[in-house]
Amino acid sequence: MKKCVVFSLANLKGGVGKTSITVNLAGSLVTDNKKILLIDNDPNGNLSSHFGLEINEESYTLEDVYVSKNLPSIFDMAAEVRANLWVLASSPGLGSVISYLSSKPNREIRLKNFLDKTKKEFDYILIDNPPSLNILTLNSLVASDRVIIPTQLEDFSVEGVQRINKAILDIKKRINPELKIQGVLPNMVNDRRKISRSAREKLAGFQVPVFKSSIRASVKIPESAEMYKLLIEHGKSTAVNGDMLSFRDELLSAL
Ligand SMILES: Nc1ncnc2c1ncn2[C@@H]1O[C@H](COP(=O)(O)OP(=O)(O)OP(=O)(O)O)[C@@H](O)[C@H]1O
Ligand SMILES: [Mg+2]
Numbered sequence: 670m671k672k673c674v675v676f677s678l679a680n681l682k683g684g685v686g687k688t689s690i691t692v693n694l695a696g697s698l699v700t701d702n703k704k705i706l707l708i709d710n711d712p713n714g715n716l717s718s719h720f721g722l723e724i725n726e727e728s729y730t731l732e733d734v735y736v737s738k739n740l741p742s743i744f745d746m747a748a749e750v751r752a753n754l755w756v757l758a759s760s761p762g763l764g765s766v767i768s769y770l771s772s773k774p775n776r777e778i779r780l781k782n783f784l785d786k787t788k789k790e791f792d793y794i795l796i797d798n799p800p801s802l803n804i805l806t807l808n809s810l811v812a813s814d815r816v817i818i819p820t821q822l823e824d825f826s827v828e829g830v831q832r833i834n835k836a837i838l839d840i841k842k843r844i845n846p847e848l849k850i851q852g853v854l855p856n857m858v859n860d861r862r863k864i865s866r867s868a869r870e871k872l873a874g875f876q877v878p879v880f881k882s883s884i885r886a887s888v889k890i891p892e893s894a895e896m897y898k899l900l901i902e903h904g905k906s907t908a909v910n911g912d913m914l915s916f917r918d919e920l921l922s923a924l
Contacts, residue, residue, distance in 0.1 A: 673788040674924060676795050676851070677813040681836075682829025683800035686819045686856035688715045689890050691797040694817075696899030697917040699754045703792045706747060707756045710780075710809050711799040712764035720750040721897045722758045730760035734783045735770060735808070743787045751899070755791075763805070770804045777804065777844060781812035800829070802836050810840045815851040817920075818877070819884075822855050822868040831875050851923065854916065855883035882916035885909050 678691045691707060699705050708731060709716040717724070724730060729746035734757075740746065747755040770776040784794060796809045810816065816837060820826045830853055841848050853872060872879055887909035893900050904910045 673791050674793055674815060675784060675788065675813045676793065677798060677809045677816045678795060678819060679798045679806060679809065679816055679833050680818050680820055680826070680829045681800055681802055681832040682820070682826045685821050685826050685829065686884070688719065688797050689894065690817070690819045690854060690856060690884065691716060691795050692719050693900040693913050694917060695754060695795055696901040697913050698793055699751065701753070704753045704790065705755065706743065706791045706794045707754070708794065708796040709756065709759035710796050710805050711759055713799065714759035716797045717756065717758040719894055719897065720756055722748055722756060724758055724760050728758065730758045730763070732760045732762045732766055735766045735779050743790060767803050767805060777807050777811050780808035784812045802832070807840065810837060810848060811845050813848060815849050817851050818853045819856045820853055821857050824868055824871065827868045827871045830872065830877065834875055834877050850877050851920065852878040852880040854880050857886040858883045859886050880916060880919055882912065882919045884912045884916065
């Protein structure tokens with residue numbers, strides 16, 4: 670059986686690049702013999718939009734995982750957006766799942782129960798999350814092996830790291846002792862020589878691992894999203910794609 674690794678991309682601060690990193694890390698991981706599943710666990714559905722996915726009444730989405738018991742195969746629920754790259758989409762109704770679940774048993778382990786049955790089909794599963802600590806984010810952390818925390822190196826974003834770190838420690842204690850922070854990933858870095866020293870020092874104080882790699886600020890990232898493309902397609906030879914590949918290599922060598 671394949672050993673699948675499930676990653677949560679999370680930070681309680683919005684707009685730090687969670688969705689962009691999820692999408693483009695997946696683009697850099699997918700190969701002929703590696704199968705990837707992306708899960709859009711954010712009611713805003715930015716990841717699903719990135720691939721131009723259109724949801725209608727008949728579509729299966731992540732919402733079904735949270736509310737239904739009998740589901741078809743993942744390959745009937747997710748869309749194959751590139752060869753070997755699958756997306757389980759968000760839906761406008763995913764937001765209402767938050768209150769629906771509040772009175773339900775096993776509300777924190779619904780995604781885990783689903784992924785335990787689905788994992789064997791994939792090498793990597795990447796879950797994109799909303800910038801808040803709601804029951805959807807908790808499900809993601811409970812279902813994951815590792816957490817990647819994208820952040821900008823400025824003080825407010827770094828505080829988001831501390832808040833997600835606290836949530837992770839709580840989940841480890843209560844439900845998922847194997848959960849591990851793989852690292853904080855600095856994103857939208859402008860000038861590596863001047864990376865905010867106070868933000869770095871703050872991070873060091875939280876005692877979370879920080880990747881050596883970072884992703885520079887580049888218009889190629891929003892541009893590729895607007896074109897429904899992956900960075901590896903729209904900017905294959907750009908420096909920022911080089912950053913993404915270095916990050917992928919660092920990540921894989923640490924697994
Ligand atoms: N390295 C980068 N360089 C330039 N722009 C970037 C970079 N990373 C992300 N962006 C842009 O920043 C904006 C926010 O990124 P993204 O949507 O990935 O963040 P997010 O953390 O998922 O946000 P939210 O919390 O709202 O879900 C987007 O317009 C995206 O294209
Ligand atoms: Mg997002």
